[in-house]
Amino acid sequence: MFSSVLIANRGEIARRVIRTARRMGIKAIAVYSDADQSLPYVHEADEAVYIGESAPAQSYLDSVLLIDVARKAGAAAVHPGYGFLAESAGFAQAVINAGLTWIGPDPSAIEQMGDKIRARNLMAAAGVPVAPGSAAPVADAEAAVEEASRIGYPVMVKAAAGGGGIGMSAAFDDDALRSAFDTARSRAERFFGSPEILLERYVPHARHVEVQILGLADGRVIALGERDCSVQRRHQKVAEETPSPGVSASLRSRMLSAAVLAGEAVGYRGAGTVECLVDTETGDFMFLEMNTRLQVEHPVTELVTGIDLVEQQFLIAAGEPVTFDASVPVDSSGHALELRVYAEDPKRFLPSPGPITEWSEPSGPGIRVDSGYAAGTTVTLFYDPLLAKLCVHGSTRAEALSLARSAVADFRVAGLKTNLPFHAELLDNPEFVSGDYDTGLVSRMRQS
Incomplete structure (x- = not known):
């Protein structure tokens, strides 16, 4: 070590x-x-x-x-x-x-998974389900229209080298696709230094579910369960939970097996995440992308498994065995939820930088706060406005939701706007409480 x-x-x-x-x-x-x-x-x-x-x-x-x-x-x-x-x-x-x-993983794994088109093709060859889409960069808007006729509308337009939802948009017809393509290409060039664009079949009613994997020092790849990341604004995650209330035992088994295949296909080492879309109408899942790093939402996996993922990263990088028995499926206990606390307007989700004059975190059994700020510090426009991650762990989902409501009410931040009021709204939203929700939940909340 x-x-x-x-x-x-x-x-x-x-x-x-x-x-x-x-x-x-x-x-x-x-x-x-x-x-x-x-x-x-x-x-x-x-x-x-x-x-x-x-x-x-x-x-x-x-x-x-x-x-x-x-x-x-x-x-x-x-x-x-x-x-x-x-x-x-x-x-x-x-x-x-x-x-x-x-x-982290070998640079070759990062490179292969960093290009969404290359990653799609590699995953398909490895037997991992992928959505219908382009196998090569789309040259221009007219080529995009031709490709969409093959894939079938609606389609999602994405930056091949992108992430964080930047440049992504759905198109339902030719005119909308032409406009979306030009916008996506411009943003891809500006943010990622590559203008390459891909198209994929858009699933209107989908859950965003990801699998935590670990590539061990001895070459094995294992899965540590899934996380539901369907609560999103602008294609960016706001809340996550595990286990996913929308994933059956059989679907979970298939997703975890596919994630292991994905890791094995690139000789993955360390902590990584295989992100998927689950079609709520058909029950099918498909590969979305692979994040070759630790995820923001890793604490919920830690809470239900009792495994410190950063510790495992250290051990694997040093060539040492992990702290748990990797030869058997990892047990998980209870239900965990993470709420991302941002310095942003809770209605329009626009950044709200400024000084923090008060900071008081909730505490107690089942509550974990991973924070980056404190009273007397200042949030600037230079970086992502994530202030903290409020995480809770209960024996059941209902218990976790109840604990989260109390924790949100007890979290005090003054001096700037935060999205804590949004989280209070989310935790009382009937659709979210039922567990039967998809990636369109936040949009529907803001339209009501």
Whole structure:
């Protein structure tokens, strides 16, 4: 096991990684920009190194700078968290070339899964169900119309190199597709440096369900259950739960087996997530994408399994066995729910930066808060406005929902707007409470 780790990230996830590193006796080295110097993770790390201006390009996205900092600080390993450079094959390879331990999958796996078209084709060849779609980048809007006639409307337009819902939109006819294609291509070029676009069959009534996998040091790939991520705004997740109330035992078994196949197809090592869409009308599921990193919503899996996923990441990267018996299916207990607390308007979901004048987290049995901010800190426009992840664990879904309602009511944040009122609304929404919901839930809530 390495003795020190540089955490190439910030906020909540940096704080989360620090917590496990310190428990394992690993020196935690943090990095921070101008905007982040007062955040809790900076002071909780064993060492914190200033890396530059607030703009990500001058700090958290500067791979050369980060590797130089890691060397000078004496770090033996690098944990990328999520976002920023976490899914950069180039950064992963640079870390390895510098003689440091990369806490993540092999760069080749990151590269193969980073391109959605390539990933679709690879998964199809491995026997993983995929939605009807394009097997190559779509050249232009007219080619998109021709491809859509083959796939069948409605279609989803996506950036091949993208993520986070950026540039995604559904089209139901030729004119809408032409407009969506041009918009998606422009955003893909701007945000991801690649104009390549793919089309997939759009499933109007779908659940977004993902499977947590671990690629072990001995070459095996195992699945640790699924998470339902269907509560979304602008194709971005807002709340997650496990187990999914919309997945039967037989469907779960098939999804977990397919996720293992997906990991095996790329020789996956470490923590990763295979994301799928489940058609609520047919019960079929199909591969969506693979995230070659730790997910934001990993705490709900930790709560029901009792497994520290960051610890397993460390162990696997060091070539050591995991802390549980991986030869048998992992037991899970109860029901867990995560609510992402953002600095944003709870109605329109627009960012709401500013100083935090009050911060009081709920606590008690079954409640976990992974937070990145505190009273006296400031949320800026430079980064994602995620403040914290409010997680609860109950013996049943009903118990978890009840605990979540109390925890939301007890979470006090002042000085800026947050989406806590939205979560209170969600937890009382009949559709959500029933468990019979899909990715259109938030849109329907805002239309009512």
